[in-house]
Structures are given as C-alpha cells and as structure tokens.
Amino acid sequence: MHWHQDLECSDFFQPQDVGIVKISIITAVYNREATIAQAISSVKNQTHADVEHLIIDGASRDGTLAAIEVAWHDRMRFVSEPDEGIYDALNKGIALATGDVVGMMHSDDFFVHDEVLAKVAAAFGKADIMAVYGDLDYVMAEDETRVVRHWRSGTYSPKKLRRGWMPPHPTLFLRREVFERQGLYDMSFRIAADYEAILRYFSREDLRPVYIPEVLVKMRLGGASNRSLMQILHKSREDYRALRKNGIGGLSALAWKNLSKLGQFVVRE
Template sequence: MKVSIITATYNSASTIKTCMDSVLNQTYHDIEYIIVDGGSKDQTLSYIEEKASEHPEIVFNSEPDKGIYDALNKGIMKATGDVVGFVHSDDFLAETYIIEDIVNAFKSENVDGVYGNLHYIALENTDKVIRNWVSEPFRSKLLKQGWMPAHPTLYLKKELYDKHGGFDLSYKIAADYDFILRIFKQDDLKFYFLPKTVVKMRVGGASNRSLKNIMQKTKEDYRAIKVNDVGGWVTIFIKNVSKLKQFVS
C-alpha cells in the first residue's frame, strides 16, 4: 500500500526540517512525499532541494497559489498513492512508526479512512503539550454534535478524493471541516480510530490567530454544517464547548 503524504509550504524555513524529517524517517518506506511550495522567499526551497537530492521519494514544485487549501488540492492531484494524508509545514509526525500503524489499520480493519489523536504543542518548546485532542470511534450521530477528527491525523483512500473532490476554495479557514462533513456523512464508508497520537501541531494556526479569524471560522463552520445538512447553531455551540476538555491534562 503506497502512501502519499502532502506538505504545503510557504516561508517555512524555521519548521520545515522537523516536518520533513518526521516523514523521511518513518519505518514504513512505501511513501511518496509531495511538497507544494507557494513561492517561498526564505531558505525553505534550499532545504527541500537538498533533501530531494538525497530522497527520490520527494516530489516538489514551487509556484504561487491561492492559499493552503489550493496547495493541498494541487498535492492531491499529483498523488499516486493508495492512501493520502497531510503533514503541514509547522507540524510533524509524532512517532517514526505511525505511518506503519496507519497502513496496518487500513489492512486489518478493511476501512476507507484512519484517524487518530493530535497534540497542540508550544511554538518553541515542542515537548510542552498545550491541547490534547483525543478522538473516538466514529458514529454518524457525532456529526450533529460538532464532532470531527483532527484533520492532520486523517488518512483516506485516494479514491475518495477522486469521487468526492478536494477542498472547496470558497472557504478560507474551514474548508477542511466542510470536506470532513462531506466524506463522513457517506453511509457506505468505514472509518477506524487509531488510539494513538499521530501528529504534533504547533499552536498559532490561521483559525485561532485573532478574534476576526475566530468569527470568520464560526461563520464558515455554520455554512459547512448547513450545506452538508448535519445541524445548526446548536451544533456550533457543542463543537466549540467540546474543545474545552482538550486543555485539561
């Protein structure tokens, strides 16, 4: 089973080494590593080119894009693997064996998608956990309760992107939530919860960077919920309140 892992970068020199090393050091070796750069002006491309000369599994290009979701869509279009996942440039895989565990879950459970847990970590001290996003096995009723798997932990069969499409670029912050609702509401698909931390994510993402972004995300979340017919404002309320327990050790 070939796994395509996609990383979108833009001026990511301070974090790209940790991100890429976490992918390149995996115990599972049938990995296609796709890096889509938005035209970085710092040393990001220099490091990618250096690594690409040593690792033939790296496929990369650099050109202007319309933001991270556009970059991820470009990566999906390039992907030739059986399974597709993402490691954002500020993030890194939690363990060297985690892709092997994900592949084993696909094979043993005969599912269409696998997801796990996520740690939000401090920007400088990556050993300090700020938020612990522990997920749970999927049940369809969870969608109306504002539930979603942590998107960076979600690995899906490539055929799902071919059938259901990629990220809707009309969403600036919540395209991943819209996509997850679109996929998880399909009654014919099966998903497996891997009870392990898959990804460590540095705090400071676009969705919670400012009050303006939080308000925009709330509006986009509501729109995604209505478009996908999985609830309303109560869903938004439960979705936001449920995050509070992630800050409790």
C-alpha cells in the same frame, strides 16, 4: 449504515487482507523555513516501506526552498509556484498523489514517532476501510515538548458528527478514491475547507473508519484558524456554513463543536 473500529496497539501487526499500502503525504508550505525541515524529516524517517512525500510550495520568499533542498530525500516530489492558499496547494497535491492512501502533513507539524505510517498502513489492511485517524497534541511553537492541548478523537458515529465532532485533520488518512468520488477541498472556504470536506466525506460515504487511540501528530500553535479573535469568528462563520451546506446541523452543532474543545486543554500527564 456507518461503521467504526477502535484498534488496540496489539492489533496493528496482525495478518491483513491486502498487500503493502502506498501512502502519499502532502505538505503545503509557504514561508516556513524554520519548521519545514522537521516536517520533511518526520516523513523521511517513517519505517513504512512505500511512502511518497509531495511538497507543494506557494513560491516562498524566505529560506524555505533552501531548507527543502538541504532536507531532500528520494521519497520526495516537489512543486513550487504561486497558489491561492493552503487548500489550493493541498488540492494540487491530491491531484499529483499516486498512493492508495492520502494524508496531510502541515509544514509546522511532525509525526510523534517513526512507526506512525506503519500503523496507519496496517489499519488500512482490509480493502473496505476508507479512513484512518488518531489523536493530536498541540505544542508550543517555541517548545515542541510542551503540550498545551490534547485532542482525543474517540470513535466515530453519525450522531457525533451532528454534535460538531471531527477527527484532527492532520491525523486523517483517506483512500484516494474518496477524493475522486466526493471531490477536493472547497476553496470558497478560506479557513474551514478541511472541516467542510470532513463533513462531506463522512456523511456521504460509508468510510468504515478505524480510530488509532494514540497521538500520531504534534501541531505547533499559531495556525490560520486560531491566530486572532477575528480569525476565530471567521472560522465559526465558515464552520456554520459547512454544516448547513452538508445538511449536518446548524447553530447547536456549532456550539457543541466549540464547547467540545474546552476539555482538550486539560492536558494529560
């Protein structure tokens, strides 16, 4: 049986069943000197009491390492070495994480305010909650105040999963034991390993996910999956393979997944 809960803002600071939740945030980075400091600052400024930030650098060749050094704070852990891409870096980070909960902060992204992780931690207040997620805004790379696409996740159901639904990957937080039971990112997927992992986790686990109905993260446009027409076609092929691998659906689910994105471009005021 699958279960979900939709929390209103007033619910977040009610008494909870467990103690303080430690959150590990993982950032995979390669040659992002212009944006990495903001991603780090975004995590540093979170008011939640117990956060670690793992920066997994793929041996950057620009000024990324210098930017990381300037932005350094005592919640950070850092690795810099060649890797096989973003999912290899994220897998390294998960293996190093010591938190009860793991989330991803891409090197171009940032939290919308300083209370995001406090709200996430409160949503994990019951021990049987395995996943928490929220909404995401895509913003222009050169102007982070300009929202060009709004991804409203909505509550989860298995039916939605079969119609191409997924939560925005940068807003998804999972208990560490989900990775331990179901495995890390499948690196045979070069662009869609996050989607494949979400299909695997949501279809194989009773995650009891909690949806926070507000924007948690802003993402700059220009990621690996939407950089060109060829990348978009490659992404669609990998999405289809992920659906088939996990027995979730096929071409109809892929079509629903792509069509559902159209409404995200009707940006709310």
